[in-house]
Amino acid sequence: MCGIVGYVGRAQAAPIVLDGLEKLEYRGYDSAGMAIFDGERIHITKSVGRLKVLQELTHDGGTMPGCLGIGHTRWATHGAPSDENAHPHFNAKETIAVVHNGIIENYLPLKKKLEGRGYTFRSETDTEVLAHMLDYYYKGDPMDAIIKVLHRVEGSYALGILFADFPGELFAVRKDSPLIVGQNKEGCFIASDVPAILRYTREVTYIENQEIVRLTADGLHIYNVDEEEVEKTPVTIEWDAEAAEKAGYEHFMLKEMYEQPKTVTDTISPRMRGNEIIIEELGMDDGKLRQVKKLHIVACGSAYHAGVTGKYVLEGLARIPVEVDLASEFRYRNPILEEGAMVVVISQSGETADTLAALRESKKRGFPVLGIVNVVGSSIAREADNVMYTWAGPEIAVATTKAYSAQLVALYLLAMKLAQVRGTVTQEELAGMMDDLRRLPDQIELLLNNKNRIQRFANRYIAARDVFFIGRSIDYAISMEGSLKLKEISYIHSEAYAAGELKHGTISLIEEGTLVAAVSTQPELYQKTISNMVEVKSRGAFVLAVTCEGNREIEKAADYVIYIPHTNRFFTNSLAIIPLQLFSYYVAVGKGCDVDKPRNLAKSVTVE
Ligand code: M6R
DSSP: OOEEEEEEESSOHHHHHHHHHHHTGGGOOSEEEEEEEOSSSEEEEEEESOHHHHHHHTTTTTTSOOSEEEEEEEOOSSSOSOTTTSSOEEOTTSOEEEEEEEEETTHHHHHHHHHHTTOOOSSSOSHHHHHHHHHHHOSSOHHHHHHHHHHHOOEEEEEEEEETTOTTOEEEEEEBSOOEEEEOSSEEEEESSGGGTTTTOSEEEEOOTTOEEEEETTEEEEEOTTOOBOOOOOEEOOOOHHHHHTTTOSSHHHHHHHTHHHHHHHHHGGGEETTEEOOGGGOOOHHHHHTOOEEEEEEOHHHHHHHHHHHHHHHHHHOOOEEEEEHHHHTTSOOOOOTTEEEEEEESSSOOHHHHHHHHHHHHTTOOEEEEESSTTOHHHHHSSEEEEOOOOOOOSSSOSHHHHHHHHHHHHHHHHHHHHHTOSOHHHHHHHHHHHHHHHHHHHHHHTTHHHHHHHHHTTTTOSEEEEEESTHHHHHHHHHHHHHHHHHOOEEEEEEGGGGGGTGGGGOOTTOEEEEEEOOGGGHHHHHHHHHHHHTTTOEEEEEEETTOGGGGGTOSEEEEEOOOOGGGTHHHHHHHHHHHHHHHHHHHTOOSSSOTTOOSSOOOO
């Protein structure tokens, strides 16, 4: 996730900006840059790589004099990490500089329009569109130009903007990306997050959507889009620096779980326009998509589990055959790939060695590879024929949560697109599904807000030895992910089983008090799963059920029930996973485990 910092005041800006960027390093980034006004003009220094490079290039800011500046750490979205794509971005005359956190969804039509007006682009970013648009609308009044741009862009943004004509002023605005402002005796600050300015002030004001801030050395003023001043009361930050990095959450994992509504929105909304699913990144028109006869999904760990869900959804909705493989198996099993096959590799990091090897093997055999990847510019993103990005932002906790949720919805979109072109759903059904997708973020939020109840339940299982997760069809896929979450962070042995398979051996492991989490969200399978719950309960198991609202019958077979809101039956995993993540998290916290960095595990598995 990009980080932005800005300062205007009586002190030198560059060292303050660099210091703030350093405090935002935890957010993850691939390049960094600064724009400083030196009294005459704006200078930009930026570079791909670590912040250290920028510090060296500027002698810790010493070579960039001036008391007004903005800085940025970039997490690549549009365009790979490079010097050109790093922020800040200039207009052609180098009189306006912009840093941006977020995604401008309609940047392509805007770019086309600007090119038609004679603007040329130096980068592949969506952000550069903003610099040129500001230039186009700027007629001497920065507020007027900013407001005109806001009315025309769609997506999310937090912006820091310098206008050379206004040497003592810093401008900032946000929509759906975080932005805070602060002030001390020396000047005023903007930042994406509290740690960046905590050293300078503990009085922080949170900027709301479409509020514009005008900052000078002496103070700051906040306006709405009608240019009316808005009064806001700063809050006092009590957190220490470490807690501030996690926005007050105890762990990155919890913070990332809470980011899931946004992650889902960011991944789906650029690809849903009106009543249509548009996935430009597939690089295939409808005719070509229709020629795809079979999909091979290949991935590791949680990404593999997302792929298993994807199989049910793709087969169910688009009636296209799907095979799902663990990448470590696929690469050595000499898989049979037939004409019309397309390989879909899924990876958060884009660097997983086995997944990368599977991709290379598929390409060697001449099959097209689609990557569903989170990290822009990663090896898998570079080598896949086409990439559909999940917009989860950097994930820091080793146990994936938000990237997994983003993978799920990316697969739903792919399934819906294929269903549309293959004619396996009506336009009306598709519109209904799109509405259900749009509701998911609020429903996820609702479930996250139920955390106290799950925490109380989890506290009872801190000493558990074995836990089983069971479910049928799509519920089996989520059981696999629920089980992995629990074992990787709490070190409790856990297994996921297809509910109907228990009686073929595994049921002998059920003892008095063994916890069995049964996921049952598919109406046509309720009765079947209830029978399996009764089987384990009668052998002494304590049964936790996760089911859809209204399925009261399950209470007869379960000891504890968690209800999820109604959604399309193919999307239930996006909701069922939330209580399972929270359960694993609170068990691990209760046991005193190192939740964000579980033993023996790495975030990115770059070895075989
Ligand atoms: O970066 P990737 O998505 O390719 O990583 C795949 C797995 O290593 C990853 O999902 C792993 O299973 C996580 N620790 C699960 O939380």
